[in-house]
């Protein structure tokens with residue numbers, strides 16, 4: 388990929404929240420990029436820093452967050468962290484948009500959905516609701532809402548969870564953004580609807596060329612959707628690779644643990660899932676050395692003292708581990 392293909396580049400992102408109990412180290416030297424038209428998944432357990440990363444890109448973190456000087460979020464060549472509020476407001480919604488897990492908390496219960504989808508289009512293009520309606524109907528068609536003309540007047544509570552998430556996708560795509568951030572977009576939905584929503588997202592990505600940052604703790608969703616995967620643990624990227632090599636050949640013991648805790652797509656449904664032993668360390672007191680040391684069955688003395696950095700191997704597969712796993716794991720290979 389050439390530099391011209393790069394849409395977003397996060398470099399050395401380091402941030403903490405000052406709290407009454409001390410510094411919460413949320414993000415620690417995170418670097419990654421998203422190319423044009425790519426679907427990149429950001430995965431990890433709760434508290435690993437996925438949402439703070441996404442909200443940093445959107446400029447929507449709590450005002451208390453403190454970014455270290457060296458942090459850069461470069462979008463189309465401009466550093467979003469240095470942008471004035473007014474400029475950032477223009478980018479948000481137009482160039483970068485976001486969908487959340489719970490559409491009900493993002494949709495206004497008092498306005499019909501047609502009006503809500505039209506709003507960003509009207510603002511962006513300076514046109515009336517009537518003029519925007521044609522585009523709204525096209526968008527509803529694109530996200531698979533049947534008979535869109537008659538749904539324009541529906542209120543959010545009249546729609547199912549899956550339909551509401553389709554509305555959120557339509558709203559997010561209303562201004563043709565270059566980057567869509569989807570934070571756990573299918574977590575609240577049942578499996579069948581989940582698959583339909585992922586299908587809609589994949590289809591729209593192909594049709595519009597939008598890049599997608601997909602945030603999820605569900606590796607099943609990742610296997611179905613992503614081109615590339617970033618695995619996050621304690622505010623750091625611990626492994627990165629294309630979806631095939633992450634599933635076929637996970638090199639970080641944490642990634643392997645995450646994969647082993649996913650229900651199998653095929654195989655022995657009676658088999659117990661393996662949860663990763665132990666708990667995520669307290670972000671107020673991260674341990675010296677590797678953050679995963681205490682939960683890792685491959686840890687050595689070195690891991691207790693030194694922190695491994697993300698190092699590139701073959702095929703752009705990167706891992707932050709002193710003892711990366713070499714062998715292909717039978718246990719996980721059939722997810723890819």
Ligand SMILES: Nc1ncnc2c1ncn2[C@@H]1O[C@H](COP(=O)(O)OP(=O)(O)OP(=O)(O)O)[C@@H](O)[C@H]1O
Nearest residue numbers: 404411413432433434435436437438439440449670
């Ligand atoms: N406003 C805040 N003030 C203090 N700490 C915060 C704040 N927001 C997030 N954090 C902390 O930052 C760390 C990263 O949180 P983040 O929400 O990004 O995790 P996550 O991977 O998205 O988890 P989840 O899947 O549960 O949303 C956590 O330790 C969290 O407690």
